[in-house]
Amino acid sequence: MAANKEAIAIILDVGPSMNQAPPGVSTALETAIEGINMILQRKIFAESKDEVALILFGTEETENPLADGENYANITLKSPLGIPDFNLLQMVQDELQPTETPGDFVDAIVVAIDHLQQATQGKKGISSRRIILFSDLGSPFGDQELDTIVHAMQNTQPKTELIVIGPDIQDDEESNAGDAPKRGGGADAHPDGKAKTAQQRSGEKLIKYILDKVEGECYSFREALPALSYFQTRQIKPWPWKCRLEIGTVEIPITGYSKVKEYKLKQSWKKVYAQDTNVEPGTLRTFHLDNEEETEVEKEDMVQGYRYGNTIVPMSEADQDNMKYKSEKCLKVLGFTRADFVKRYHYLGDGVISITAEKNDEAAAIALSALINALYETNCVAIARKVYNAIAAPRIGCLIPHIKAKCECLLWVELPFAEDIRSFTFGSLPLSAEDVINKKYKPTDEQLQAVDDLITSMDLTTAIENDDGDTEEALKPKLTFNPYFQRVYQCLQHRVLNPHDPLPDLSPLITSYMTPPEKVVRDSQPVLEHLKKCVKLEVVEQKPKTEQNVFVQQNDDDTRGPPEKKVKLDEDLEGGIKNITKMNVTQVGTVTPVEDFKSLISRRDEDLFEEACDQMQNYIQQIVLQSFGQQNYSKALDCVKALREACIQKMEPNIFNTFLTKFKTVLLTKSKKDFWDLILKEKQVLITKVECEESSVTKEELDRFTAEDVKEDQSSRPQTDETTDDLLMEL
Numbered sequence: 001m002a003a004n005k006e007a008i009a010i011i012l013d014v015g016p017s018m019n020q021a022p023p024g025v026s027t028a029l030e031t032a033i034e035g036i037n038m039i040l041q042r043k044i045f046a047e048s049k050d051e052v053a054l055i056l057f058g059t060e061e062t063e064n065p066l067a068d069g070e071n072y073a074n075i076t077l078k079s080p081l082g083i084p085d086f087n088l089l090q091m092v093q094d095e096l097q098p099t100e101t102p103g104d105f106v107d108a109i110v111v112a113i114d115h116l117q118q119a120t121q122g123k124k125g126i127s128s129r130r131i132i133l134f135s136d137l138g139s140p141f142g143d144q145e146l147d148t149i150v151h152a153m154q155n156t157q158p159k160t161e162l163i164v165i166g167p168d169i170q171d172d173e174e175s176n177a178g179d180a181p182k183r184g185g186g187a188d189a190h191p192d193g194k195a196k197t198a199q200q201r202s203g204e205k206l207i208k209y210i211l212d213k214v215e216g217e218c219y220s221f222r223e224a225l226p227a228l229s230y231f232q233t234r235q236i237k238p239w240p241w242k243c244r245l246e247i248g249t250v251e252i253p254i255t256g257y258s259k260v261k262e263y264k265l266k267q268s269w270k271k272v273y274a275q276d277t278n279v280e281p282g283t284l285r286t287f288h289l290d291n292e293e294e295t296e297v298e299k300e301d302m303v304q305g306y307r308y309g310n311t312i313v314p315m316s317e318a319d320q321d322n323m324k325y326k327s328e329k330c331l332k333v334l335g336f337t338r339a340d341f342v343k344r345y346h347y348l349g350d351g352v353i354s355i356t357a358e359k360n361d362e363a364a365a366i367a368l369s370a371l372i373n374a375l376y377e378t379n380c381v382a383i384a385r386k387v388y389n390a391i392a393a394p395r396i397g398c399l400i401p402h403i404k405a406k407c408e409c410l411l412w413v414e415l416p417f418a419e420d421i422r423s424f425t426f427g428s429l430p431l432s433a434e435d436v437i438n439k440k441y442k443p444t445d446e447q448l449q450a451v452d453d454l455i456t457s458m459d460l461t462t463a464i465e466n467d468d469g470d471t472e473e474a475l476k477p478k479l480t481f482n483p484y485f486q487r488v489y490q491c492l493q494h495r496v497l498n499p500h501d502p503l504p505d506l507s508p509l510i511t512s513y514m515t516p517p518e519k520v521v522r523d524s525q526p527v528l529e530h531l532k533k534c535v536k537l538e539v540v541e542q543k544p545k546t547e548q549n550v551f552v553q554q555n556d557d558d559t560r561g562p563p564e565k566k567v568k569l570d571e572d573l574e575g576g577i578k579n580i581t582k583m584n585v586t587q588v589g590t591v592t593p594v595e596d597f598k599s600l601i602s603r604r605d606e607d608l609f610e611e612a613c614d615q616m617q618n619y620i621q622q623i624v625l626q627s628f629g630q631q632n633y634s635k636a637l638d639c640v641k642a643l644r645e646a647c648i649q650k651m652e653p654n655i656f657n658t659f660l661t662k663f664k665t666v667l668l669t670k671s672k673k674d675f676w677d678l679i680l681k682e683k684q685v686l687i688t689k690v691e692c693e694e695s696s697v698t699k700e701e702l703d704r705f706t707a708e709d710v711k712e713d714q715s716s717r718p719q720t721d722e723t724t725d726d727l728l729m730e731l
Contacts, residue, residue, distance in 0.1 A: 057074060105133060117156065137207060149210060240257060333384045376401040457524040588615040594639060
């Protein structure tokens with residue numbers, strides 16, 4: 001197992017000096033608890049395997065392994081070393097209270113060192129140990145074991161680090177000079193704003209001596225809390241992908257690491273405890289047939305199937321294994337091309353892989369370096385075929401040279417196959433000099449310059465001013481966390497700790513991400529005002545569509561006027577007369593039934609759709625039965641097609657199926673079988689499940705429906721068997 005876990009002992013001072021602050025100001029204890037909460041939150045939401053212990057000093061009781069009645073008193077091992085969870089977070093929030101009993105922070109450090117040593121003994125994967133002390137150093141202490149502490153922290157394996165979070169601790173030179181620290185109050189400032197006591201200054205000298213010996217670090221509350229306010233995402237250790245880069249007959253041993261990859265939340269919180277907290281939730285999954293009895297089927301009796309038309313083809317695991325594409329792990333160069341030919345929109349996949357030579361292989365490093373520099377100097381990239389392992393599908397991508405002062409590598413970016421590319425053509429903007437029609441929309445030089453100035457004023461690379469007056473970049477990618485993840489973590493933590501309260505407002509961190517920097521707002525304001533003057537925006541109110549008298553009557557005897565008078569239609573009336581007539585469609589007419597039907601169903605009214613279908617059905621039946629021979633059959637068939645298509649689009653197949661079932665009986669009983677044959681020929685039959693999911697008609701039912709015949713009504717059938725000669729004979 002790789003050693004990548006950290007053992008952390010958090011020491012918290014709950015003595016009386018930590019609970020002193022003016023009204024309206026947070027005490028040092030409250031600030032320290034907030035910092036501990038942030039540390040635990042980062043570990044929990046990062047799904048870290050690091051283990052954390054919590055040790056309190058200044059408690060009224062004494063509970064630690066080193067206590068013997070006199071030594072190491074008022075120190076409590078509140079939580080032993082273990083992976084932090086929400087129970088520990090809840091305990092820190094609810095159970096940590098200040099006391100009136102002072103404690104010795106030096107003894108607390110000794111207890112923490114001993115606990116880390118005992119708790120990590122025999123554990124695998126511990127790569128480092130760390131002690132974090134939260135205290136204002138205002139309690140009495142002893143200095144008898146300083147050398148023991150320093151020796152223990154320096155000689156343990158792995159080495160133990162010490163971090164102190166509390167007051168502003170400065171160097172002697174800075175204190176004598178009276179210089180103020182970079183952040184916060186003066187040299188003698190207490191975390192709550194009061195002057196430091198003599199006890200605190202003595203504690204600072206002692207802790208500074210220890211930090212110098214063990215090369216530890218110290219931060220004030222004002223420095224530590226902003227750095228801890230982020231919810232860290234899960235840290236993923238890069239896993240090497242070892243392969244050989246093939247270029248013809250040349251093979252270079254290489255190693256690939258994921259440089260950038262899309263991170264997705266592990267939604268483990270979706271599984272929660274039921275009402276009975278004593279019962280752990282489990283997953284019970286059963287399989288049933290889609291029949292009335294819902295017969296249960298064992299998983300072992302099932303086989304994967306694929307639909308081919310209306311037939312389901314079974315596919316066993318053995319068949320699937322035989323059908324799978326088999327290949328070998330490889331990274332093979334297919335050829336080289338200019339970097340300009342690989343466009344940015346060709347990049348595919350969810351990440352980038354960094355390709356370097358295999359470790360400790362000097363020949364591979366020289367060969368790969370030659371390839372990287374050759375590609376860089378010729379402005380080319382390599383097109384390669386990549387197969388991750390024997391069961392993976394082959395991918396095509398490009399290898400881009402990447403050279404920095406300290407490293408050289410190839411960056412693998414996946415490219416699309418021809419089937420993956422979707423081409424969309426859009427019209428050009430009307431900016432060309434030849435475009436006379438849209439010439440009025442062409443921006444002027446002043447307008448273009450105004451937009452250019454706006455972009456410059458909103459440049460984030462110079463959006464922050466530091467203490468020295470220099471500009472810095474805002475929202476640096478390496479320092480900016482995803483606000484969506486931060487909000488999810490914030491709501492999860494609040495829901496766990498306060499299950500009955502409403503969700504909190506956005507945290508100041510997320511709000512700062514969403515708020516433009518002050519410098520950007522200040523610099524862009526005059527530019528925006530100038531842009532408003534250059535590009536005038538007007539609210540265009542849409543004129544209501546009104547009917548007009550578009551025809552002009554002219555007297556025949558009026559010869560003095562012009563021979564022809566025309567009235568120009570309002571351009572806002574889309575389609576002119578055609579649209580005006582469409583607005584008056586209220587039923588399916590006899591002139592243009594299909595157009596009338598489409599106009600009716602285009603309106604957003606479900607009741608109107610059913611009414612339009614009824615009208616169309618009545619019209620179809622009317623013109624077919626009243627048709628002289630096959631005179632109106634083509635028109636009726638167009639209506640049937642329009643009705644069937646509309647029912648499929650509106651997900652109302654039952655309307656058409658019910659109509660066609662009844663209409664078939666009418667046709668065959670009224671001697672109109674020729675129109676029924678025409679319906680079958682044009683395949684305007686019942687709508688099945690294949691065409692519309694809402695349909696209840698299966699393929700077998702459709703076959704029976706088209707094959708069934710209805711006994712014709714002999715009484716209404718004309719006697720067509722008699723010839724003309726027979727009729728003459730009867731005369």
